[in-house]
Amino acid sequence: MSCVDAAPTFRLLDAYVGWDRARDTNLVGFDDPAGLRLARISGGVDPAGFLPYLPPPRLAFGGRPATAWLVTDERSPRLLRRDPCAPADCWPPVWRPACDPGLLAAPVAVAVRGRRLAVADRGVDGDGRVWLLGESGGRLLAEIRVARPVAVALAPWGEILVAVEGEAGVLRFGPSGDPRGAIPPPMGAGTAERLAAGGGSIWLVTRRKDGVFDLWRAKRKTATWKPATIAKLAKSLPRTPLVAVSATGFCLADRGPGAVPVVRCFDFAGCPIAEGEVEPPQPPERQREGELATLAIDSGIPRCRWHRARIDADLPPGTSIEILATSSEEADADPSTAHSDDAQTEVGAVDFLFRQPPGRFLFLRLRLRGDGRATPVVRRIRLDFPRVTSLELLPAVYREDPRAEDFTERFLSLFDAAIEDLDALIARFPALLDAAGVDERVLPWLGGILDVAFEPSWPAARRRALLAAVPRLYRLRGTPEGIALAVELVFGVRPAIQELFFARRFGAVGGGSRLGAVRLFGLARSRFRLGRSALGIAPLVGFGAPADDPLRQGAYRFRVLMPPGAAATAEARARLARLIESQKPAHTLASVRFGGHGFVLGGDLAVGVDTAFSPLPAPVLGRSGNVRLGRASVLSAGLRGPRGGFAVGAAAVGIQTFME
Numbered sequence: 063m064s065c066v067d068a069a070p071t072f073r074l075l076d077a078y079v080g081w082d083r084a085r086d087t088n089l090v091g092f093d094d095p096a097g098l099r100l101a102r103i104s105g106g107v108d109p110a111g112f113l114p115y116l117p118p119p120r121l122a123f124g125g126r127p128a129t130a131w132l133v134t135d136e137r138s139p140r141l142l143r144r145d146p147c148a149p150a151d152c153w154p155p156v157w158r159p160a161c162d163p164g165l166l167a168a169p170v171a172v173a174v175r176g177r178r179l180a181v182a183d184r185g186v187d188g189d190g191r192v193w194l195l196g197e198s199g200g201r202l203l204a205e206i207r208v209a210r211p212v213a214v215a216l217a218p219w220g221e222i223l224v225a226v227e228g229e230a231g232v233l234r235f236g237p238s239g240d241p242r243g244a245i246p247p248p249m250g251a252g253t254a255e256r257l258a259a260g261g262g263s264i265w266l267v268t269r270r271k272d273g274v275f276d277l278w279r280a281k282r283k284t285a286t287w288k289p290a291t292i293a294k295l296a297k298s299l300p301r302t303p304l305v306a307v308s309a310t311g312f313c314l315a316d317r318g319p320g321a322v323p324v325v326r327c328f329d330f331a332g333c334p335i336a337e338g339e340v341e342p343p344q345p346p347e348r349q350r351e352g353e354l355a356t357l358a359i360d361s362g363i364p365r366c367r368w369h370r371a372r373i374d375a376d377l378p379p380g381t382s383i384e385i386l387a388t389s390s391e392e393a394d395a396d397p398s399t400a401h402s403d404d405a406q407t408e409v410g411a412v413d414f415l416f417r418q419p420p421g422r423f424l425f426l427r428l429r430l431r432g433d434g435r436a437t438p439v440v441r442r443i444r445l446d447f448p449r450v451t452s453l454e455l456l457p458a459v460y461r462e463d464p465r466a467e468d469f470t471e472r473f474l475s476l477f478d479a480a481i482e483d484l485d486a487l488i489a490r491f492p493a494l495l496d497a498a499g500v501d502e503r504v505l506p507w508l509g510g511i512l513d514v515a516f517e518p519s520w521p522a523a524r525r526r527a528l529l530a531a532v533p534r535l536y537r538l539r540g541t542p543e544g545i546a547l548a549v550e551l552v553f554g555v556r557p558a559i560q561e562l563f564f565a566r567r568f569g570a571v572g573g574g575s576r577l578g579a580v581r582l583f584g585l586a587r588s589r590f591r592l593g594r595s596a597l598g599i600a601p602l603v604g605f606g607a608p609a610d611d612p613l614r615q616g617a618y619r620f621r622v623l624m625p626p627g628a629a630a631t632a633e634a635r636a637r638l639a640r641l642i643e644s645q646k647p648a649h650t651l652a653s654v655r656f657g658g659h660g661f662v663l664g665g666d667l668a669v670g671v672d673t674a675f676s677p678l679p680a681p682v683l684g685r686s687g688n689v690r691l692g693r694a695s696v697l698s699a700g701l702r703g704p705r706g707g708f709a710v711g712a713a714a715v716g717i718q719t720f721m722e
Contacts, residue, residue, distance in 0.1 A: 073359055075426075076442040082359060088352035089430065097375070097441035100348045100432050106274035109343035111292035113307060115299040116256040116267055119171035119182070119213040120330060121312060123302045125198055129174075130303075130314065133181060134331050136168035141181060141199060142332045153332030156199040163202065165193050175216035178203070182211035182224065192224055194239060204239035217259035219282060225254035225266065232257065232264060232280075248278050248287035261298025265290065274346050308341045322518055348437050352430045358393035358423040361447050365391070365420040369449040370479065373412040374442040380433035383440065384409045389421030415475050416449075451475050497529035505529065517637060520552075527551055540647045545622070548645045553638065558623040562616035618650045626657040 075081050077095045086092075090101045117123065122131045125143075132142040132153060142153035157163065171182040179195040190211050194204040210227035217223055221242065222235040231247040232254075245264070255275070256267040266278040266287070279290035303323075306313040311329035327337045361368070368389055375383060388405045405427075408414050418424075424445065430438045452474045453460060453467070461467045494500060497508060502522035509516055509525070512532050516525055528551050538544030542559035550556045622642060629638045635654070642652050 070362060071446065073361075073445045073447075074442060075356070075445070081354065082356045083354055084357045085355045086353065088349035089354055091439075095441070097439040098354065098428075098430065099439045100350070100352045100430055100437040102346045102348050104270070104272060104274045104346065105276075106270070106346045107277045107292060108345045109275050110345065112256075112267060112275075112277060112295055113343065114301045114304055115295050116258050116265065117302055117304050118307055118312070119256060120169075121304070122172045122174045123304075124174035125177065131172050131174050131179070132330070132332055133166070133169035133172045138331070139166035139169050139183075141166065141169070141172070141179075143199075144332070152334070153328070165202070170211060171214045173214045173216045175218070178216060180214045180216050180222055182208070182214040184210060192222065192235075192239075194222065206235055206239040208233060212254050213257035215257045215259045215264075217264070217282075221259075223257060223259055223264060225257045228253060232266065245280055245285045245287070248276075251276060251278065251287070258299055260300075263298060265295060265299065306340045306342050308343070310339050310341075311335050313337060313340050345435055347434050348432055350432055350434055354426075354428040356426045356428075358390075358425060359445065360393070361422055361424070363448055364422050366422050366447050367420050367449040368416040368418060368424050368445065368447045370415055370446040370475070371408075371413070372444045372446075373440060374444075375412055376439040376441075377410070377412075378436040378438070380436050381438040382410055382431045383412070383438050384429040384431070385411070386427040386429075387416060387418060388425045389416070389418035390423050390425065391421050393423050394425070413479070415472055417472075449475075451478050497526045524552070535645075539645060542620070545642060545645045548641060549622070549624075549638070552641055553628055553634070555625050555628045557625075557628075560621040560623060562619045562621060565616055620646075620650060620652055622652060622654045624654060624656045628656065 077091070077093055077097075081092055081098070083092065088101050089098050091098045120133050123129065124131070130144045130153075132144070134140050134142065141156045143156050144153040155162075166181065166183055167186050168184045169181055170184055173180045177196060177198050179193075179199050181193045181195065182190070183193065184190045188209060190208050192206040192208050192211060192214055193202065194206065195201065196203045206222065206224070208224050208226065211224050212227045213225040215223040220237045222237070222239070224233045224235070225231075226233065232245045234242040234244060236242055248266075248268070251268040252270040253268060254266060255269045256265075258265045262282050264280045264282070264285075266280070268276045268278065270276070277290045277292070277295065278287045279294065280287045303314045303316065304312060305315050305325060306327070311327055313325050313327040315323040315325050317323065325337055327335050327340050329335050366389075368387075371385070371387070373383065373385075377383065385408045386405045387408070406417050416424075424447075426443070428440065428443075430440065432438065449471070451471050453471045456470075460470055494504065495508065497505070500508065502525070505522065505525045506516055508529060512529065514528060514532060516528075531547065531551055535544060535548060538547060542561065546557055546559055624638075629635045638654060642654065646652050
């Protein structure tokens with residue numbers, strides 16, 4: 063309801079204001095801003111939610127950035143490794159055929175942390191083992207005997223965690239394979255499916271007999287399983303490039319050109335397959351129908367003519383929404399009796415006009431239907447009252463016939479609704495220009511209005527900062543300060559802009575020169591003098607009048623000095639060149655120089671930009687350098703020695719001398 067000191071003009075039904083519910087069935091989300099939706103039949107979690115954080119046991123990510131590891135089945139047991147920068151072919155094995163140690167018989171799971179690997183193997187006759195490998199598989203560290211392992215994980219605190227078939231508990235081992243007990247299985251849990259450790263917790267996915275997944279969390283110290291949520295899982299574990307998994311294979315989103323992800327799919331032997339062969343995981347089954355009946359919604363106006371209902375909802379394929387509305391002058395205690403046979407019914411409509419007789423109270427019944435997998439989501443319902451249309455602005459002759467009045471009023475409401483939406487859009491339009499408040503998906507559109515092109519790899523924070531600085535950038539465009547500001551916003555470093563015309567030396571007199579006998583400025587290097595050039599060999603090219611050389615030297619040229627380490631990659635340097643080209647004046651030439659180690663005193667020195675300070679070498683005594691002096695060392699004459707120098711045996715060692 064409106065919060066101003068005036069008569070209310072609408073009512074809201076949502077998680078913030080409340081749904082005024084009198085009775086509901088098979089619905090959840092009354093306190094969730096995401097909206098109302100059909101409840102799951104057996105609870106559980108959506109496998110698509112934990113998929114990016116908990117890969118299947120045969121697949122692991124770690125070691126070098128984005129390196130993937132895969133173990134194949136007993137038909138051809140191998141340990142494979144893939145670098146995302148490598149070509150999209152079959153994954154190469156970790157061990158060459160000549161160097162294969164022959165450890166794997168029927169591998170089922172792999173885990174990686176740093177350069178350590180753990181591979182769970184079920185063996186041939188039930189003699190399962192967990193092999194702990196170091197140096198990315200190049201060295202065997204330990205062998206742990208475990209019967210029927212299912213999943214394995216390497217904890218950040220050094221433990222090795224193993225889930226066993228038929229149980230949901232987890233066995234714990236030390237870094238060298240020594241047993242450290244077990245965590246009992248959760249009450250009522252199914253079989254263990256996936257295992258991971260991170261964020262000071264152990265994460266476990268179990269599967270019931272009906273195929274429903276449950277997510278559990280056990281803290282490192284308490285070691286007690288509790289139901290967990292996807293949101294807490296996402297805060298504790300890093301996101302992997304895994305996007306889809308099925309019995310056929312899996313798909314990874316590799317980093318492509320311009321930071322655009324490229325999806326590649328593989329089977330569990332490591333060979334490429336088509337993306338369509340991997341089906342996405344099915345969400346848990348939901349109720350097929352749910353209903354919400356509201357209490358009497360009071361307008362506070364006797365014989366109120368309810369005007370319009372607007373529903374903010376998502377309707378995936380296979381879902382629908384049905385609304386029943388009834389008005390009355392009495393607030394019936396039983397909402398079910400308020401919906402008589404003459405109730406207005408709207409199916410699939412998210413914006414409609416009420417056709418009910420005048421009444422102070424309104425009763426709504428909301429029905430959600432799905433196909434068992436997908437569900438409609440209703441975030442908010444807005445109810446407008448009383449009815450006010452453009453008919454009030456027309457002559458009274460249009461109100462003489464009640465039926466004609468009702469038709470005209472409903473007909474004009476169509477246009478009034480469109481105009482109202484346009485007015486609301488115009489009122490909210492300034493908010494779309496707020497770079498700090500709009501959704502990050504709006505930023506490219508806002509940049510297009512302001513003639514600002516974004517690189518695909520830029521994060522949202524950098525785009526917002528650049529849009530906020532656009533007015534200042536346009537005022538400073540083409541100036542050294544404007545170029546430096548643009549580079550700082552994009553690359554996070556402040557460059558130094560050096561205009562080369564300041565380095566002109568056409569007024570210096572030195573080296574024994576006398577006025578009247580030497581030019582006060584030097585000629586261009588491209589010129590030559592008669593008697594010093596081979597005219598028959600060198601081509602003659604005109605460069606204008608020699609008197610203009612002091613004005614042309616370094617004109618319209620500048621240099622951008624970047625600190626060491628800035629724009630280290632070739633791609634970043636190309637983006638830097640494009641940025642400078644877009645910000646500099648069209649008639650100027652720019653060059654970029656990156657700082658190194660050391661500097662030269664003179665006009666080209668930019669301290670802090672292309673200068674790196676390093677300590678002096680340690681002082682030593684003698685040519686062999688066996689005696690090294692520490693910091694703040696002072697060598698002086700002894701009490702009896704000569705004051706003009708230093709003699710060994712007569713020095714005052716220990717006053718300000720440190721021996722190292």
